[in-house]
Amino acid sequence: MNDRIYTVISVVLRAGVIASVILIVTGMIVTFVHHPDYFSSRPALGRLTSPSAHFPNTLAAVVEGVRAWRGQALIMAGLLVLIATPVARVALSVIIFAILRDWLYIAITGVVLAILLVSFVVGIVAG
Amino acid sequence: MTPLLFVLVVAAISFVAGFLGSLLGLGGGLIVVPALTILLHVDIRLAIGASIVSVIATSSGAAAAFVRDRLANIRLAMFLELGTATGAVTGAYLAGIVHPRVLFILFGLIIGYSALAMLRGRKTEDKEVEVGPWARVLRLRSSYYDDAAGEHVEYQPVRARIGLALMYIAGTVSGLLGIGSGALKVPAMDLAMDLPIKVSTATSNFMIGVTAAASAGVYFSRGQIDPFIAAPVAAGVLGGAYVGAHTLGRIGSRAVRAAFVVVLVVVAAQMLWKGMAG
Numbered sequence: 001m002n003d004r005i006y007t008v009i010s011v012v013l014r015a016g017v018i019a020s021v022i023l024i025v026t027g028m029i030v031t032f033v034h035h036p037d038y039f040s041s042r043p044a045l046g047r048l049t050s051p052s053a054h055f056p057n058t059l060a061a062v063v064e065g066v067r068a069w070r071g072q073a074l075i076m077a078g079l080l081v082l083i084a085t086p087v088a089r090v091a092l093s094v095i096i097f098a099i100l101r102d103w104l105y106i107a108i109t110g111v112v113l114a115i116l117l118v119s120f121v122v123g124i125v126a127g
Numbered sequence: 128m129t130p131l132l133f134v135l136v137v138a139a140i141s142f143v144a145g146f147l148g149s150l151l152g153l154g155g156g157l158i159v160v161p162a163l164t165i166l167l168h169v170d171i172r173l174a175i176g177a178s179i180v181s182v183i184a185t186s187s188g189a190a191a192a193f194v195r196d197r198l199a200n201i202r203l204a205m206f207l208e209l210g211t212a213t214g215a216v217t218g219a220y221l222a223g224i225v226h227p228r229v230l231f232i233l234f235g236l237i238i239g240y241s242a243l244a245m246l247r248g249r250k251t252e253d254k255e256v257e258v259g260p261w262a263r264v265l266r267l268r269s270s271y272y273d274d275a276a277g278e279h280v281e282y283q284p285v286r287a288r289i290g291l292a293l294m295y296i297a298g299t300v301s302g303l304l305g306i307g308s309g310a311l312k313v314p315a316m317d318l319a320m321d322l323p324i325k326v327s328t329a330t331s332n333f334m335i336g337v338t339a340a341a342s343a344g345v346y347f348s349r350g351q352i353d354p355f356i357a358a359p360v361a362a363g364v365l366g367g368a369y370v371g372a373h374t375l376g377r378i379g380s381r382a383v384r385a386a387f388v389v390v391l392v393v394v395a396a397q398m399l400w401k402g403m404a405g
Contacts, residue, residue, distance in 0.1 A: 005201055006194050013191040021365060028134070031355070038130035045130045048355040051170040057350040075354035079180060081341040082361060085187045086336035093205060096390065104264070109205050115212040118187050119219070120344040 005096050012092055016085030023078030031071030087116055130147060130355070133167065136257035137356065138363035140166075144181060145367025150375050151387050153309035154182030154339065155364055157394060169356060176351030177360045179343050184361045186336025188368030196376055197271040198329035200322075203284055203388075206265055206315075207330075210294030211301075211308070212339045218302020219342070223280030227304060231402030234300055234311075235395045241314035242391035261287035271326065273374040273404060282323055290320045301338055309335050310394045322382045325375060 031038070038044055047053060050054050056062045062080065065073020090113045097105040128136075140162045144155035156178035163174040193199040193201055233312035267284040284290070303307035309331045316327040375383070 004196065009201065010191045010194040013187050013194065017187050017191065017365060021362065024361055027354065028358050028362075032131070040129055040131075042129055045128055045133050048130055049169050049353060051166075051172060053353055053355070055354050057348055057352070072354045075358045076315070076352075077152065079352060079357055079361060080347070082180065082187065083340050083347070086183060086340040089209075090205075090337060093201075103237065103270055105202065106207060108209060112205065112212050112337070113206045115216060117339050117342040119212075119216055124163070 005093070005100075007091060008096055009089055012089055013085060016081060016088060020078040020082040020085070023081060024075050027071045027074030027076075027078060028071065029071075030074055033069055087120065090116060112117075128167075134355075136361045137163070137359040138366075138404055139331060139359045141181065142367035144214025145185050145364035145369075146371040146374075146392075147229060147367075147386075148181075148185040148309075148364070149332055149368040149392055150328065150337070150373030150378075150383065151309070152328030153185075153390065154178070154315045154335050155185045155367075156181055157310075157397075158388070159230070162173045163356065172351050173353045173356055176346045176353065177356045179339050179346050180357045180361050181364045182339040183336045183343065184364040185368045186332055186334075186339070188365040189372035190333045190336065192369070192372035193329040193333060195376070198325055200267065200269050200284070200326055200330050201333070201335075202269075202332070203267050203320075203322075204330050204333045206267070206287065207290060207312075207338055210291045211298035211312070211334060212341060214295040214298020215294075215302040215338050215341050216299075218299040218304075221299070221303055223376060227301065228402050230303060231398045233402075234304070235398030235402055238310055238314075238391055238398065239310060239395035241311075241318070242388050244318055245364040245391070246312055246388050258283055258285050259287060269326075271323075272376075273323075273325070273380075276377045279295065280323055282321075282326065283303065284320045284322055286319050286321070290315060293319055298338060302342070308338065310391060314391070324380050324387070328383060328387065329375065366387060 005092055056065050056076050062073050062076045066077050092104060093109045094113055108126060133266035141159060144158035148155035156228065159181045160174050160178045163169040163177060190199060190389055194201065262284050265287055269281055270281040273280050297308040297315060300311060312331040312334065313327045315324050316330065317324060
Protein backbone atom coordinates (compact mmCIF):
# COMPACT_ATOMS: atom_id res chain seq x y z
CA MET A 1 0.00 0.00 0.00
CA ASN A 2 2.77 2.33 1.03
CA ASP A 3 4.60 1.59 -2.21
CA ARG A 4 1.86 3.17 -4.28
CA ILE A 5 2.32 6.57 -2.57
CA TYR A 6 6.03 6.51 -3.27
CA THR A 7 5.61 5.54 -6.93
CA VAL A 8 2.88 8.07 -7.72
CA ILE A 9 4.70 10.97 -6.02
CA SER A 10 7.95 10.09 -7.76
CA VAL A 11 6.18 10.07 -11.16
CA VAL A 12 4.43 13.41 -10.54
CA LEU A 13 7.65 15.12 -9.51
CA ARG A 14 9.47 13.76 -12.53
CA ALA A 15 6.68 14.82 -14.93
CA GLY A 16 6.64 18.37 -13.50
CA VAL A 17 10.40 18.67 -13.77
CA ILE A 18 10.56 17.35 -17.34
CA ALA A 19 7.72 19.63 -18.51
CA SER A 20 9.36 22.69 -16.95
CA VAL A 21 12.81 21.87 -18.38
CA ILE A 22 11.34 21.51 -21.88
CA LEU A 23 9.55 24.89 -21.59
CA ILE A 24 12.58 26.67 -20.09
CA VAL A 25 15.07 25.33 -22.65
CA THR A 26 12.68 26.04 -25.55
CA GLY A 27 12.16 29.56 -24.20
CA MET A 28 15.90 30.10 -23.96
CA ILE A 29 16.44 28.94 -27.56
CA VAL A 30 13.58 31.12 -28.83
CA THR A 31 15.01 34.12 -26.94
CA PHE A 32 18.43 33.73 -28.55
CA VAL A 33 16.95 33.08 -32.01
CA HIS A 34 14.83 36.27 -31.78
CA HIS A 35 17.76 38.30 -30.47
CA PRO A 36 20.96 37.23 -32.25
CA ASP A 37 22.73 40.22 -30.67
CA TYR A 38 22.62 38.37 -27.31
CA PHE A 39 25.50 36.25 -28.57
CA SER A 40 27.83 39.23 -28.75
CA SER A 41 26.30 42.42 -27.35
CA ARG A 42 27.52 43.41 -23.90
CA PRO A 43 24.98 46.21 -23.12
CA ALA A 44 22.11 43.79 -23.75
CA LEU A 45 22.93 41.92 -20.54
CA GLY A 46 22.52 45.06 -18.46
CA ARG A 47 19.01 45.53 -19.87
CA LEU A 48 18.04 41.91 -19.25
CA THR A 49 19.21 41.74 -15.65
CA SER A 50 18.43 45.25 -14.42
CA PRO A 51 15.74 45.66 -11.75
CA SER A 52 13.68 47.65 -14.25
CA ALA A 53 13.80 44.94 -16.93
CA HIS A 54 10.43 44.12 -18.47
CA PHE A 55 9.16 40.59 -18.14
CA PRO A 56 5.74 39.00 -17.60
CA ASN A 57 4.65 38.90 -13.95
CA THR A 58 0.96 38.05 -14.25
CA LEU A 59 -0.64 34.81 -15.38
CA ALA A 60 -2.47 36.63 -18.19
CA ALA A 61 0.76 38.14 -19.51
CA VAL A 62 2.46 34.73 -19.48
CA VAL A 63 -0.42 33.07 -21.36
CA GLU A 64 -0.52 35.87 -23.91
CA GLY A 65 3.27 35.72 -24.38
CA VAL A 66 3.26 31.95 -24.85
CA ARG A 67 0.58 32.30 -27.56
CA ALA A 68 2.77 34.84 -29.31
CA TRP A 69 5.69 32.38 -28.95
CA ARG A 70 7.84 34.83 -26.98
CA GLY A 71 10.93 33.34 -25.34
CA GLN A 72 10.60 35.05 -21.96
CA ALA A 73 6.97 33.99 -21.60
CA LEU A 74 7.84 30.37 -22.45
CA ILE A 75 10.55 30.46 -19.75
CA MET A 76 8.07 31.95 -17.27
CA ALA A 77 5.55 29.23 -18.09
CA GLY A 78 8.26 26.66 -17.37
CA LEU A 79 9.11 28.36 -14.05
CA LEU A 80 5.43 28.42 -13.08
CA VAL A 81 5.15 24.69 -13.81
CA LEU A 82 8.22 24.18 -11.62
CA ILE A 83 6.67 26.24 -8.79
CA ALA A 84 3.36 24.38 -9.10
CA THR A 85 4.99 20.94 -8.92
CA PRO A 86 5.43 20.75 -5.11
CA VAL A 87 1.87 22.05 -4.64
CA ALA A 88 0.60 19.38 -7.04
CA ARG A 89 2.57 16.80 -5.08
CA VAL A 90 0.75 17.75 -1.85
CA ALA A 91 -2.64 17.83 -3.61
CA LEU A 92 -2.04 14.37 -5.03
CA SER A 93 -1.01 13.03 -1.61
CA VAL A 94 -4.40 14.06 -0.24
CA ILE A 95 -6.07 12.02 -3.00
CA ILE A 96 -3.84 8.98 -2.46
CA PHE A 97 -4.42 8.98 1.30
CA ALA A 98 -8.15 9.32 0.60
CA ILE A 99 -8.02 6.23 -1.63
CA LEU A 100 -6.16 4.43 1.17
CA ARG A 101 -8.74 5.69 3.70
CA ASP A 102 -5.90 6.90 5.89
CA TRP A 103 -7.87 9.55 7.81
CA LEU A 104 -5.00 10.87 9.90
CA TYR A 105 -2.89 11.61 6.84
CA ILE A 106 -5.84 12.96 4.84
CA ALA A 107 -6.20 15.54 7.62
CA ILE A 108 -2.46 16.31 7.78
CA THR A 109 -1.96 16.72 4.02
CA GLY A 110 -5.30 18.52 3.68
CA VAL A 111 -4.25 21.19 6.19
CA VAL A 112 -0.85 21.60 4.50
CA LEU A 113 -2.54 21.97 1.10
CA ALA A 114 -5.00 24.55 2.45
CA ILE A 115 -2.18 26.65 3.95
CA LEU A 116 -0.20 26.41 0.72
CA LEU A 117 -3.08 27.43 -1.52
CA VAL A 118 -4.11 30.32 0.73
CA SER A 119 -0.57 31.73 0.95
CA PHE A 120 -0.06 31.20 -2.78
CA VAL A 121 -3.27 33.02 -3.70
CA VAL A 122 -2.84 35.76 -1.06
CA GLY A 123 0.75 36.18 -2.31
CA ILE A 124 -0.30 36.70 -5.91
CA VAL A 125 -3.19 39.01 -5.04
CA ALA A 126 -1.43 41.06 -2.37
CA GLY A 127 2.16 40.77 -3.63
CA MET B 128 29.92 40.02 -20.39
CA THR B 129 27.58 38.94 -23.19
CA PRO B 130 24.15 37.47 -22.38
CA LEU B 131 25.30 34.10 -23.74
CA LEU B 132 28.32 33.95 -21.45
CA PHE B 133 26.15 35.06 -18.51
CA VAL B 134 23.72 32.20 -19.14
CA LEU B 135 26.55 29.66 -19.31
CA VAL B 136 28.28 30.93 -16.15
CA VAL B 137 25.03 31.03 -14.15
CA ALA B 138 24.07 27.52 -15.33
CA ALA B 139 27.50 26.15 -14.32
CA ILE B 140 27.39 27.72 -10.84
CA SER B 141 23.80 26.54 -10.41
CA PHE B 142 24.78 23.00 -11.33
CA VAL B 143 27.20 22.97 -8.38
CA ALA B 144 24.53 24.53 -6.12
CA GLY B 145 21.98 21.88 -7.13
CA PHE B 146 24.47 19.07 -6.61
CA LEU B 147 25.48 20.16 -3.10
CA GLY B 148 21.95 21.20 -2.19
CA SER B 149 20.46 17.82 -3.08
CA LEU B 150 23.14 15.96 -1.09
CA LEU B 151 22.77 18.12 2.01
CA GLY B 152 19.05 18.93 2.01
CA LEU B 153 19.61 22.63 1.34
CA GLY B 154 18.14 24.86 -1.33
CA GLY B 155 21.28 26.16 -2.94
CA GLY B 156 20.43 29.82 -2.23
CA LEU B 157 23.55 29.74 -0.13
CA ILE B 158 25.62 29.56 -3.32
CA VAL B 159 23.30 31.16 -5.88
CA VAL B 160 22.68 34.47 -4.08
CA PRO B 161 26.33 35.41 -3.39
CA ALA B 162 27.38 34.21 -6.87
CA LEU B 163 24.76 36.35 -8.58
CA THR B 164 25.19 39.48 -6.46
CA ILE B 165 28.93 39.55 -5.77
CA LEU B 166 30.33 37.82 -8.84
CA LEU B 167 27.82 38.87 -11.50
CA HIS B 168 26.52 42.14 -9.97
CA VAL B 169 22.86 41.16 -10.23
CA ASP B 170 20.39 43.20 -8.15
CA ILE B 171 19.72 41.55 -4.77
CA ARG B 172 15.93 41.48 -5.30
CA LEU B 173 16.29 39.54 -8.53
CA ALA B 174 18.93 37.29 -6.95
CA ILE B 175 16.49 36.38 -4.17
CA GLY B 176 13.79 35.60 -6.76
CA ALA B 177 16.27 33.32 -8.55
CA SER B 178 17.16 31.68 -5.24
CA ILE B 179 13.52 30.76 -4.58
CA VAL B 180 13.49 29.09 -8.01
CA SER B 181 16.72 27.33 -7.05
CA VAL B 182 15.18 25.93 -3.85
CA ILE B 183 12.17 24.52 -5.70
CA ALA B 184 14.35 23.12 -8.50
CA THR B 185 16.70 21.41 -6.02
CA SER B 186 13.77 19.90 -4.20
CA SER B 187 11.81 18.60 -7.18
CA GLY B 188 14.90 17.66 -9.19
CA ALA B 189 16.26 15.39 -6.48
CA ALA B 190 13.08 14.27 -4.74
CA ALA B 191 11.87 11.99 -7.53
CA ALA B 192 14.97 9.83 -7.01
CA PHE B 193 14.94 10.15 -3.20
CA VAL B 194 11.31 9.08 -3.03
CA ARG B 195 11.89 6.13 -5.36
CA ASP B 196 14.91 5.01 -3.29
CA ARG B 197 12.97 5.52 -0.01
CA LEU B 198 15.65 7.92 1.26
CA ALA B 199 12.98 10.56 1.84
CA ASN B 200 10.35 9.51 4.41
CA ILE B 201 7.06 10.75 2.94
CA ARG B 202 4.87 10.36 6.02
CA LEU B 203 7.43 12.14 8.17
CA ALA B 204 7.75 14.91 5.57
CA MET B 205 3.99 15.44 5.34
CA PHE B 206 3.68 15.58 9.12
CA LEU B 207 6.58 18.01 9.54
CA GLU B 208 5.27 20.21 6.70
CA LEU B 209 2.42 21.10 9.07
CA GLY B 210 5.06 22.88 11.13
CA THR B 211 7.01 24.49 8.29
CA ALA B 212 3.89 25.71 6.45
CA THR B 213 2.28 27.33 9.51
CA GLY B 214 5.72 28.67 10.50
CA ALA B 215 6.18 30.27 7.07
CA VAL B 216 2.84 32.09 7.45
CA THR B 217 3.84 33.28 10.94
CA GLY B 218 7.20 34.47 9.58
CA ALA B 219 5.61 36.42 6.75
CA TYR B 220 3.26 38.03 9.28
CA LEU B 221 6.07 38.93 11.69
CA ALA B 222 8.36 40.19 8.93
CA GLY B 223 7.56 43.85 9.50
CA ILE B 224 7.62 43.61 13.29
CA VAL B 225 10.86 41.91 14.26
CA HIS B 226 14.22 43.39 13.38
CA PRO B 227 16.06 41.03 11.02
CA ARG B 228 19.52 41.94 12.35
CA VAL B 229 18.73 40.52 15.78
CA LEU B 230 17.38 37.38 14.13
CA PHE B 231 20.42 36.93 11.94
CA ILE B 232 22.66 37.00 15.01
CA LEU B 233 20.35 34.74 17.00
CA PHE B 234 20.10 32.13 14.27
CA GLY B 235 23.77 32.43 13.40
CA LEU B 236 24.43 31.33 16.98
CA ILE B 237 21.83 28.55 16.88
CA ILE B 238 23.21 27.17 13.63
CA GLY B 239 26.76 27.43 14.98
CA TYR B 240 25.66 25.42 17.99
CA SER B 241 23.93 22.87 15.74
CA ALA B 242 27.19 22.46 13.82
CA LEU B 243 29.01 21.64 17.07
CA ALA B 244 26.29 19.26 18.21
CA MET B 245 26.28 17.44 14.88
CA LEU B 246 30.06 17.24 14.89
CA ARG B 247 30.00 15.48 18.25
CA GLY B 248 27.44 13.10 16.81
CA ARG B 249 24.72 11.26 18.65
CA LYS B 250 25.25 8.66 21.27
CA THR B 251 22.14 6.64 20.69
CA GLU B 252 23.82 3.44 21.81
CA ASP B 253 24.03 4.87 25.31
CA LYS B 254 20.35 4.83 26.03
CA GLU B 255 17.25 3.68 24.24
CA VAL B 256 15.01 6.62 23.47
CA GLU B 257 11.32 6.03 24.00
CA VAL B 258 9.44 6.19 20.69
CA GLY B 259 6.57 8.20 22.11
CA PRO B 260 2.85 8.07 21.30
CA TRP B 261 2.95 10.54 18.40
CA ALA B 262 5.65 8.77 16.42
CA ARG B 263 3.74 5.50 16.90
CA VAL B 264 0.34 6.84 15.87
CA LEU B 265 1.90 8.54 12.85
CA ARG B 266 3.53 5.26 11.72
CA LEU B 267 6.84 6.92 10.92
CA ARG B 268 8.97 3.77 11.02
CA SER B 269 10.66 3.09 7.69
CA SER B 270 13.75 1.64 6.05
CA TYR B 271 16.00 2.26 3.07
CA TYR B 272 18.76 0.46 1.26
CA ASP B 273 22.13 2.10 1.86
CA ASP B 274 24.29 1.61 -1.25
CA ALA B 275 27.47 2.77 0.43
CA ALA B 276 27.08 0.47 3.42
CA GLY B 277 25.55 -2.30 1.28
CA GLU B 278 22.79 -3.00 3.75
CA HIS B 279 19.16 -2.35 4.57
CA VAL B 280 18.85 0.32 7.28
CA GLU B 281 15.75 0.27 9.49
CA TYR B 282 15.00 3.30 11.62
CA GLN B 283 12.33 4.57 13.97
CA PRO B 284 11.90 8.35 14.22
CA VAL B 285 11.35 9.53 17.82
CA ARG B 286 10.20 12.74 19.57
CA ALA B 287 7.74 13.66 16.80
CA ARG B 288 6.29 16.54 18.86
CA ILE B 289 9.67 18.19 19.39
CA GLY B 290 10.44 17.69 15.71
CA LEU B 291 7.18 19.42 14.76
CA ALA B 292 7.89 22.34 17.11
CA LEU B 293 11.40 22.76 15.67
CA MET B 294 9.98 22.71 12.13
CA TYR B 295 7.56 25.46 13.09
CA ILE B 296 10.55 27.55 14.19
CA ALA B 297 12.47 26.65 11.02
CA GLY B 298 9.46 27.67 8.90
CA THR B 299 9.12 30.97 10.76
CA VAL B 300 12.79 31.75 10.20
CA SER B 301 12.57 31.07 6.47
CA GLY B 302 9.45 33.23 6.24
CA LEU B 303 11.16 36.04 8.16
CA LEU B 304 14.61 36.00 6.65
CA GLY B 305 13.85 34.62 3.20
CA ILE B 306 16.42 31.87 3.57
CA GLY B 307 15.90 28.22 2.75
CA SER B 308 15.57 26.54 6.10
CA GLY B 309 17.38 23.31 5.25
CA ALA B 310 20.20 24.43 7.53
CA LEU B 311 17.70 24.29 10.42
CA LYS B 312 15.60 21.33 9.27
CA VAL B 313 18.45 18.84 8.95
CA PRO B 314 19.92 19.43 12.45
CA ALA B 315 16.39 19.31 13.92
CA MET B 316 15.74 15.90 12.38
CA ASP B 317 19.24 14.68 13.11
CA LEU B 318 19.51 15.80 16.72
CA ALA B 319 15.90 15.53 17.93
CA MET B 320 14.31 12.78 15.89
CA ASP B 321 17.16 10.31 15.73
CA LEU B 322 17.14 9.76 11.95
CA PRO B 323 19.98 8.48 9.78
CA ILE B 324 21.78 11.51 8.28
CA LYS B 325 20.89 10.59 4.69
CA VAL B 326 17.21 10.32 5.59
CA SER B 327 17.41 13.75 7.26
CA THR B 328 18.96 15.47 4.23
CA ALA B 329 16.73 13.67 1.70
CA THR B 330 13.56 14.39 3.72
CA SER B 331 14.60 18.02 4.21
CA ASN B 332 15.23 18.24 0.48
CA PHE B 333 11.75 16.83 -0.18
CA MET B 334 10.16 19.42 2.16
CA ILE B 335 11.94 22.63 1.15
CA GLY B 336 10.15 22.78 -2.20
CA VAL B 337 6.77 23.08 -0.50
CA THR B 338 7.89 25.89 1.83
CA ALA B 339 9.42 27.79 -1.10
CA ALA B 340 6.42 27.25 -3.38
CA ALA B 341 4.20 28.92 -0.77
CA SER B 342 6.16 32.17 -1.07
CA ALA B 343 7.04 31.91 -4.78
CA GLY B 344 3.69 33.41 -5.78
CA VAL B 345 4.62 36.66 -4.02
CA TYR B 346 7.99 36.87 -5.73
CA PHE B 347 6.42 36.16 -9.12
CA SER B 348 3.79 38.90 -8.91
CA ARG B 349 6.27 41.40 -7.47
CA GLY B 350 8.35 40.86 -10.61
CA GLN B 351 11.35 39.47 -8.74
CA ILE B 352 11.62 36.38 -10.95
CA ASP B 353 13.54 37.54 -14.01
CA PRO B 354 13.26 34.78 -16.64
CA PHE B 355 16.67 35.55 -18.09
CA ILE B 356 18.31 34.92 -14.70
CA ALA B 357 15.97 32.23 -13.39
CA ALA B 358 16.13 30.07 -16.55
CA PRO B 359 19.84 29.16 -16.33
CA VAL B 360 19.48 28.84 -12.53
CA ALA B 361 16.59 26.37 -12.90
CA ALA B 362 18.23 24.37 -15.68
CA GLY B 363 21.62 24.20 -13.92
CA VAL B 364 20.17 23.36 -10.50
CA LEU B 365 17.87 20.66 -11.92
CA GLY B 366 20.85 19.03 -13.64
CA GLY B 367 23.01 19.22 -10.52
CA ALA B 368 20.22 17.95 -8.27
CA TYR B 369 19.60 15.00 -10.59
CA VAL B 370 23.27 13.98 -10.40
CA GLY B 371 23.39 14.63 -6.64
CA ALA B 372 20.31 12.52 -6.00
CA HIS B 373 21.93 9.56 -7.71
CA THR B 374 25.12 10.11 -5.70
CA LEU B 375 23.76 10.40 -2.14
CA GLY B 376 23.03 6.69 -1.75
CA ARG B 377 26.56 5.79 -2.75
CA ILE B 378 28.58 8.03 -0.45
CA GLY B 379 29.25 7.26 3.19
CA SER B 380 27.10 8.71 5.96
CA ARG B 381 30.13 10.14 7.74
CA ALA B 382 31.14 12.10 4.63
CA VAL B 383 27.60 13.52 4.33
CA ARG B 384 27.63 14.53 7.98
CA ALA B 385 31.09 16.13 7.71
CA ALA B 386 30.11 18.10 4.59
CA PHE B 387 26.94 19.28 6.31
CA VAL B 388 28.85 20.52 9.36
CA VAL B 389 31.18 22.52 7.09
CA VAL B 390 28.19 24.11 5.34
CA LEU B 391 26.55 24.92 8.71
CA VAL B 392 29.70 26.75 9.81
CA VAL B 393 29.63 28.78 6.59
CA VAL B 394 25.91 29.59 7.04
CA ALA B 395 26.45 30.57 10.68
CA ALA B 396 29.29 32.88 9.66
CA GLN B 397 27.18 34.41 6.86
CA MET B 398 24.28 35.06 9.24
CA LEU B 399 26.46 36.55 11.97
CA TRP B 400 28.12 38.74 9.35
CA LYS B 401 24.74 39.96 8.04
CA GLY B 402 23.55 40.60 11.59
CA MET B 403 26.59 42.62 12.56
CA ALA B 404 27.39 44.40 9.30
CA GLY B 405 23.71 45.05 8.51
